Amino acid sequence: MVQTHHCEDHETVGEDKEKRPKFFINDHVDILIEILKRLDGRSLCVAASVCRLWCTIARNDSLWENLCFRHVSPPPSSVRSVVLALGGYKRLYTGCVRPVRSRLGRVRRASWAGDEVQLSLSLFCVDYYERLGGSNSNGRLVGESSPSSLMFLCKPVNV
Amino acid sequence: MKRDHQEISGSGSKPAESSSIKGKLWEEDPDAGGMDDELLAVLGYKVRSSDMADVAQKLEMLEKVMGTAQEDGISQLGDTVHFNPSDLSGWVQNLLIEFNGPTTTPDPNFNDDSEYDLRAIPGVAAYPPVKSDPGLENTRKRAKTESSSSSSSTTTRPVVLIDSQETGVRLVHTLMACAEAVQQDNLKLADALVKHIGLLASSQTGAMRKVATYFAEALARRIYRIFPPDSLDPSYNDKLQIPFYETCPYLKFAHFTANQAILEAFSMASRVHVIDFGLKQGMQWPALMQALALRPGGPPAFRLTGIGPPQPDNTDALQQVGWKLAQLAERIGIEFEFRGFVANSLADLEPEMLDIRPPEIEVVAVNAVFELHPLLARPGGIEKVVSSIKAMKPKIVTVVEQEANHNGPVFLDRFTEALHYYSTLFDSLEGSGVAPPSQDLAMSELYLGRQICNVVACEGMDRVERHEPLTQWRTRMETAGFSPVHLGSNAYKQASMLLALFASGDGYRVEENNGCLMLGWHTRPLIATSAWRLAGTESGSELTQELS
Numbered sequence: 001m002v003q004t005h006h007c008e009d010h011e012t013v014g015e016d017k018e019k020r021p022k023f024f025i026n027d028h029v030d031i032l033i034e035i036l037k038r039l040d041g042r043s044l045c046v047a048a049s050v051c052r053l054w055c056t057i058a059r060n061d062s063l064w065e066n067l068c069f070r071h072v073s074p075p076p077s078s079v080r081s082v083v084l085a086l087g088g089y090k091r092l093y094t095g096c097v098r099p100v101r102s103r104l105g106r107v108r109r110a111s112w113a114g115d116e117v118q119l120s121l122s123l124f125c126v127d128y129y130e131r132l133g134g135s136n137s138n139g140r141l142v143g144e145s146s147p148s149s150l151m152f153l154c155k156p157v158n159v
Numbered sequence: 160m161k162r163d164h165q166e167i168s169g170s171g172s173k174p175a176e177s178s179s180i181k182g183k184l185w186e187e188d189p190d191a192g193g194m195d196d197e198l199l200a201v202l203g204y205k206v207r208s209s210d211m212a213d214v215a216q217k218l219e220m221l222e223k224v225m226g227t228a229q230e231d232g233i234s235q236l237g238d239t240v241h242f243n244p245s246d247l248s249g250w251v252q253n254l255l256i257e258f259n260g261p262t263t264t265p266d267p268n269f270n271d272d273s274e275y276d277l278r279a280i281p282g283v284a285a286y287p288p289v290k291s292d293p294g295l296e297n298t299r300k301r302a303k304t305e306s307s308s309s310s311s312s313t314t315t316r317p318v319v320l321i322d323s324q325e326t327g328v329r330l331v332h333t334l335m336a337c338a339e340a341v342q343q344d345n346l347k348l349a350d351a352l353v354k355h356i357g358l359l360a361s362s363q364t365g366a367m368r369k370v371a372t373y374f375a376e377a378l379a380r381r382i383y384r385i386f387p388p389d390s391l392d393p394s395y396n397d398k399l400q401i402p403f404y405e406t407c408p409y410l411k412f413a414h415f416t417a418n419q420a421i422l423e424a425f426s427m428a429s430r431v432h433v434i435d436f437g438l439k440q441g442m443q444w445p446a447l448m449q450a451l452a453l454r455p456g457g458p459p460a461f462r463l464t465g466i467g468p469p470q471p472d473n474t475d476a477l478q479q480v481g482w483k484l485a486q487l488a489e490r491i492g493i494e495f496e497f498r499g500f501v502a503n504s505l506a507d508l509e510p511e512m513l514d515i516r517p518p519e520i521e522v523v524a525v526n527a528v529f530e531l532h533p534l535l536a537r538p539g540g541i542e543k544v545v546s547s548i549k550a551m552k553p554k555i556v557t558v559v560e561q562e563a564n565h566n567g568p569v570f571l572d573r574f575t576e577a578l579h580y581y582s583t584l585f586d587s588l589e590g591s592g593v594a595p596p597s598q599d600l601a602m603s604e605l606y607l608g609r610q611i612c613n614v615v616a617c618e619g620m621d622r623v624e625r626h627e628p629l630t631q632w633r634t635r636m637e638t639a640g641f642s643p644v645h646l647g648s649n650a651y652k653q654a655s656m657l658l659a660l661f662a663s664g665d666g667y668r669v670e671e672n673n674g675c676l677m678l679g680w681h682t683r684p685l686i687a688t689s690a691w692r693l694a695g696t697e698s699g700s701e702l703t704q705e706l707s
Binding site: 076078079081082085086099100103104115116118119121122123124125126128129132133 | 415441442445446448449450452453455457483484486487490491492652653656657659660
């Protein structure tokens with residue numbers, strides 16, 4: 001039905017613009033945010049490459065916070081300050097929560113959802129601590145100071 | 160595949176001298192099997208043309224074996240008696256037997272069990288020549304093991320494929336035989352067997368090969384009394400623990416389970432003090448600090464006392480770790496205080512040094528991950544440390560130790576135990592899905608290899624890897640006046656989840672054992688976490704279980 005509508009419009013394009021205001025999602029940022037809030041991690045990353053507005057919105061940490069705590073009872077407010085101090089929710093999600101969730105997906109039990117986040121937070125903290133190493137390569141025999149305590153999460157799982 | 164004749168002529172002038180013997184020992188039947196090779200006959204060798212291929216094959220095998228044999232093997236060429244060198248085929252065969260069985264003539268007090276399969280012993284003392292046929296088969300097989308790795312794919316000769324499981328079993332038997340020889344102080348035999356182990360190990364792959372190599376090196380060190388120079392440098396060991404932390408879950412398991420016990424003990428406290436007997440890089444504490452920061456009711460004031468060995472370059476490693484932890488604490492909003500103590504041994508510590516505040520003000524936890532067993536090397540060491548711990552009046556003491564008995568009085572028993580333990584450990588490293596053999600993996604293996612060396616080669620005060628099983632630690636703690644604190648279901652859940660994250664989660668097993676948690680690989684437990692409180696004091700964990 002929309003297509004026939006267009007056909008008719010084709011001849012009267014100039015007049016139409018004034019008669020029928022088109023709906024641009026970008027004009028309604030609040031609706032956009034509501035939609036993006038419900039996306040999964042991968043889609044959110046894809047959404048970030050649509051246009052500059054979407055990119056700015058997708059970078060907003062609160063969206064990622066939602067992702068992390070989606071299936072879990074709302075965490076205490078103190079969590080937010082800790083997570084932000086350690087690097088933000090996007091980093092928490094991509095570095096810890098997502099790999100933890102996908103790995104445990106095989107053996108997941110329903111009651112683990114909260115503990116998964118707990119575990120992710122702990123691993124996140126360890127990762128931050130390692131990144132503090134910085135230029136100080138003391139203790140690292142290998143000489144590289146890149147944190148690798150979370151590397152085991154990145155390794156491909158032999159399914 | 161004909162050999163160049165010049166190569167044969169170069170290998171010895173003996174045949175020319177002893178050609179007179181050949182008339183007596185060698186009964187050639189000229190009617191059976193064709194003409195002698197003319198060119199070789201000129202040189203004094205009688206080789207039938209039909210045998211040429213066989214002789215060439217054996218010479219090729221001989222060359223390969225000579226290439227891979229230990230240096231000592233070559234010298235044996237001069238010592239052996241070849242009964243009929245002009246019989247080229249048989250001569251080469253003798254040489255092959257010599258190379259593949261570098262053992263000396265057996266000691267009269269060594270009872271040869273055929274299961275050790277030392278049929279390759281040269282000469283007629285052990286086995287009369289009649290039985291040399293099965294010996295030939297063995298040597299042919301063994302030579303093939305050496306050559307199979309390099310060229311079996313390219314040859315068209317019929318190759319007897321060696322069952323590597325067979326050499327695996329043989330390898331274990333030889334290791335045990337060597338340890339037994341050391342136990343009986345039969346160092347000559349032990350020496351010969353150790354070299355044999357090297358050859359057998361090179362035919363294996365993967366974990367078995369690495370374990371065998373480390374054990375062989377340790378045995379050699381014990382036999383020759385060459386001890387590793389940096390075996391007593393604990394700071395080097397601390398650094399090697401970092402890649403071990405990263406590649407496998409044992410240390411992470413230890414940290415997470417101990418932290419859970421400490422967290423539960425700290426549940427109501429407003430000021431807490433953790434005394435870490437082995438601070439190293441402080442990897443255990445970020446997770447605890449994060450959990451304390453998110454505690455319902457807000458974080459307590461957190462004080463950490465870290466103890467560590469002196470650094471060879473006199474840097475203050477403890478202070479650097481303390482600084483990093485302080486930065487983390489500031490980030491997540493915890494009041495933090497740190498003190499570092501350098502000590503050669505935990506037994507040198509006096510509780511007064513640690514500035515322990517009264518329990519009404521501050522709750523104390525003592526943490527010892529792999530730090531208690533070295534104290535068993537000094538008489539009175541462990542007793543002193545346990546009494547120091549009691550003087551600190553801790554609410555909880557967390558102990559993580561290897562689940563193995565490497566401290567028995569008999570060397571052979573320790574050796575057997577260690578062989579099983581470290582084989583399992585290396586197996587788990589192999590199977591943990593660390594796909595490319597990374598440098599971290601190599602360092603982890605080195606870390607374990609040094610432990611193996613210490614258990615096998617050292618004695619007395621040098622032997623610090625005195626692992627004891629959980630049952631013995633339990634007895635020790637209970638007689639010293641501690642009662643066990645059960646690690647609850649939270650710890651078990653965290654541990655199970657942590658292990659499921661590792662690529663081969665199905666290989667690792669968490670077991671609960673009377674309130675203690677053990678992590679193992681398949682059916683073998685490898686490390687155990689336990690928690691203790693002073694007997695007679697009430698435990699905090701009962702309260703937290705009600706709340707959670």
